[in-house]
Amino acid sequence: MAASVQMSASSLNMLEAKSFFGQKLHFARCETVRPKGLCFVGVRAATAVASKFTTLKPMADRVLVKIQSVEEKTVGGILLPSSAQSKPQGGEVVAVGDGRIIGDKKIEVGVQTGKNIVYSKYAGTEIDFNGVSHLLLKEDDIVGILETDDIKDLQPLNDRVLIKVAEAEGKTAGGVLLTDSAKEKPVIGTVSAVGPGTLGEDGTRKALDIAVGNTVMYSKYAGSEFKSADGTQYIVVKASDVLAVLA
Numbered sequence: 001m002a003a004s005v006q007m008s009a010s011s012l013n014m015l016e017a018k019s020f021f022g023q024k025l026h027f028a029r030c031e032t033v034r035p036k037g038l039c040f041v042g043v044r045a046a047t048a049v050a051s052k053f054t055t056l057k058p059m060a061d062r063v064l065v066k067i068q069s070v071e072e073k074t075v076g077g078i079l080l081p082s083s084a085q086s087k088p089q090g091g092e093v094v095a096v097g098d099g100r101i102i103g104d105k106k107i108e109v110g111v112q113t114g115k116n117i118v119y120s121k122y123a124g125t126e127i128d129f130n131g132v133s134h135l136l137l138k139e140d141d142i143v144g145i146l147e148t149d150d151i152k153d154l155q156p157l158n159d160r161v162l163i164k165v166a167e168a169e170g171k172t173a174g175g176v177l178l179t180d181s182a183k184e185k186p187v188i189g190t191v192s193a194v195g196p197g198t199l200g201e202d203g204t205r206k207a208l209d210i211a212v213g214n215t216v217m218y219s220k221y222a223g224s225e226f227k228s229a230d231g232t233q234y235i236v237v238k239a240s241d242v243l244a245v246l247a
Helices: none
Strands: 011-022 022-030 037-048 063-066 090-096 099-100 106-109 116-119 123-128 132-138 140-144 162-163 188-194 215-218 224-227 235-238 243-245
Touching: 063 116, 063 123, 090 132, 106 215, 140 162
Parallel strands: 037 123
Antiparallel strands: 011 022, 022 037, 063 090, 063 132, 090 116, 099 106, 116 140, 123 132, 162 188, 162 235, 188 215, 215 243, 224 235
């Protein structure tokens, strides 16, 4: 069975998620010119932990995250299709591993229980634990800590960098106005926050050569994209995906 199937529709309203052979099947109501009905829109494997187990202890640098529910309505009460739900993928850390050994140093996991985090879009293993959806992640899959509901306040972890994306050009060099679909995706932005740096082979952390306020160019297909509460576009990339600092 394919890991993911996407359907095209002008509007999709999520209805239900059912279990089938250990996987969650998601259905939506299709609002198209064709007769309305149910469309299969996605599958993600989820491991159900038997109720006899009451605790789950992550190993090494892994963390257990209680998945944050996605806001499914706009302020005006309009149901949103899943593709339009722009709230960052995240949740609350409920358990952490004991860390890992690098060189002769014990490196603890960089987040604590109770912290709200944002993680990479397709990261981790989904688990149904005590009837609640969780995700078991490696620390490197965590993008950063988010204490508010706005991505602009993200505190990146390790070697990640939060960038405010520059607005796409609205005109060609000849002055022709461009539609949104024709605008070239920008790969330039201003650094809003940086992580504490990378860990060397001896376990020593090295600060990044990128500073808040730098204007940078980054790899076109790198990172995780988000939208802030005011509609501003942000992207989180690894420092290795930053190609140049512009001045």
